[in-house]
Amino acid sequence: KNEVEQSPQNLTAQEGEFITINCSYSVGISALHWLQQHPGGGIVSLFMLSSGKKKHGRLIATINIQEKHSSLHITASHPRDSAVYICAVPNRDDKIIFGKGTRLHILP
Amino acid sequence: KAGVTQTPRYLIKTRGQQVTLSCSPISGHRSVSWYQQTPGQGLQFLFEYFSETQRNKGNFPGRFSGRQFSNSRSEMNVSTLELGDSALYLCASSLASSYGYTFGSGTRLTVV
Numbered sequence: 001k002n003e004v005e006q007s008p009q010n011l012t013a014q015e016g017e018f019i020t021i022n023c024s025y026s027v028g029i030s031a032l033h034w035l036q037q038h039p040g041g042g043i044v045s046l047f048m049l050s051s052g053k054k055k056h057g058r059l060i061a062t063i064n065i066q067e068k069h070s071s072l073h074i075t076a077s078h079p080r081d082s083a084v085y086i087c088a089v090p091n092r093d094d095k096i097i098f099g100k101g102t103r104l105h106i107l108p
Numbered sequence: 109k110a111g112v113t114q115t116p117r118y119l120i121k122t123r124g125q126q127v128t129l130s131c132s133p134i135s136g137h138r139s140v141s142w143y144q145q146t147p148g149q150g151l152q153f154l155f156e157y158f159s160e161t162q163r164n165k166g167n168f169p170g171r172f173s174g175r176q177f178s179n180s181r182s183e184m185n186v187s188t189l190e191l192g193d194s195a196l197y198l199c200a201s202s203l204a205s206s207y208g209y210t211f212g213s214g215t216r217l218t219v220v
Binding site: 043 | 163
């Protein structure tokens with residue numbers, strides 16, 4: 001079993017829809033990262049959170065430490081949100097473990 | 109302010125050769141970490157350096173090595189290249205591991 005599981009693997013939605021991407025982890029963590037990777041490889045760090053909720057524009061990230069679960073939400077989705085979203089957590093040895101990513105495609 | 113700079117952007121090498129990749133972190137960032145991304149394995153952690161010391165290492169063979177200089181710039185080296193080393197190599201810098209990371213654009217290495 002992977003230490004970091006993301007769902008869904010692929011998601012296609014219409015512009016304007018509310019998007020939720022989930023991340024479950026089995027390792028103890030100090031903080032969880034959400035990353036965005038566009039075609040071409042560039043990675044952007046969206047959020048780092050260790051508790052509660054963070055919001056940046058149309059993006060919201062939540063984490064439940066007790067349940068070892070985090071969600072990334074996108075409100076009013078837009079085709080430019082199409083990308084791969086990856087969650088990453090440090091394990092007990094402080095090595096970063098990545099999820100396999102969720103490929104999001106927003107149709108105009 | 110300038111972001112994380114990785115050079116070169118693209119590289120083609122032959123099996124058995126060695127390669128050195130460079131990463132210049134954001135000014136003031138002392139932590140530099142390296143990652144390998146392949147279609148089959150996804151993103152995998154290679155190693156992390158902080159103040160010229162390797163602080164953490166992923167599960168890669170000894171052919172993969174790195175170092176960090178006093179100005180925080182980092183290099184990673186892969187010796188005796190294999191076809192399976194073809195990947196996107198990303199580095200990220202941070203003030204410290206408990207802070208968020210800023211990623212570079214990566215070096216795409218192709219081994220033929």
